Amino acid sequence: MRPFFKYTGYTLLTIVLLLLLYLGSAWVLSHLSVKAEANTAHQVPIYIKTNPVHTDLILPVKTELKDWSESILYTNTRTCDTTFSYIAFGWGDKGFYLETPTWADLKASTAFKAAFWLSSSAVHTNYLKKVKEGKNCVKVELSNEQYQRLITFIQNSLQTTANGQPIAISAAKPYGDHDAFYEAKGKYSLFHTCNTWANNALKSCGQKACWWTPFANGIEYQYGK
Structure with a gap:
């Protein structure tokens, strides 16, 4: 039995050390800043919305560069209401989005698959009247040029049909009356989370960002300084 306890102890110690390395790297790299591009025009307002675990990017529905309602259809929401001014985008693990409406519904299998590249991803969209x-x-x-880059980043995160339309997940149960889920590209993991996606989106359009962050508080730190 002694070799069993020895190797079990080594295994547990390795797991603890790897977890500490992960958390330490996340803390350090999320506190290092990618600077925003300087001397650019202020033409399109967007919003960065965080909660303790997740980051959404909120964009105007219609600008001269993009009308999101032409691809993220109002008819994919419960009410089909067309009177909204803003749309929120969040990328994440498909299993978590579809099977975990509340934290009480979280299953160990869902969390394990999300952490280790074993599940597909989805984009959650939510129409808003005001921010x-x-x-x-x-x-x-x-x-306008930065916003075009952000549009491209988001579009490249979505799976599309042959004619370029995002693929709505019809079986998904929405969180409210004005949201919908879409098939996305990429896999969620401990190293590429919903917050990593949002951070990369900010980098893509020349905004202040973390070097890397799996957590929302990294983005909060950058914009709270």
């Missing part, structure tokens, strides 16, 4: 700025919802203004 309230605050500690957890920060406004930034992009130039």
Whole structure:
């Protein structure tokens, strides 16, 4: 039995050390800043909205560069209401989005698959009538060129049909009356989370960002400084 306990102890110690390395790397790299591009025009307002575990990017529904309602269809929401001014985008693990409406519904199998590249991904969209700025919802203004880069980043995150339309997940149960889920590209993992996606989106359009972060508080730190 002694060799069993010895190797069990080594295994547990290795797991603990790897977890500490992960958390330490996340803390350090999320506190290192990618600077925003300087001297750019303020033409398109977007919002960065965080909660303790997740980050959404909120964009205007219609600008001269993009009308999101032409691809993220109002008819894919419960009410089909067309009177919204903003749309929120969040990328994440498909199993978590579809099978975990509340934390009480979280299954160990869902969490394990999400952590280790074993599940597919989805984009959650939510139409909003207005956006309230605050500690957890920060406004930034992009130039038209930067916003076009952000549009491209989001479009490249979505799986599409042969004619370029995002693929709605019809079997998904929405969280509310004005949201919908779409098939996405990429796999969620401990190293590429919903917050990593949002952070990469900010990098793509020349905004302040973390070097790397799996957690929402990294983005909060950058915009709370």
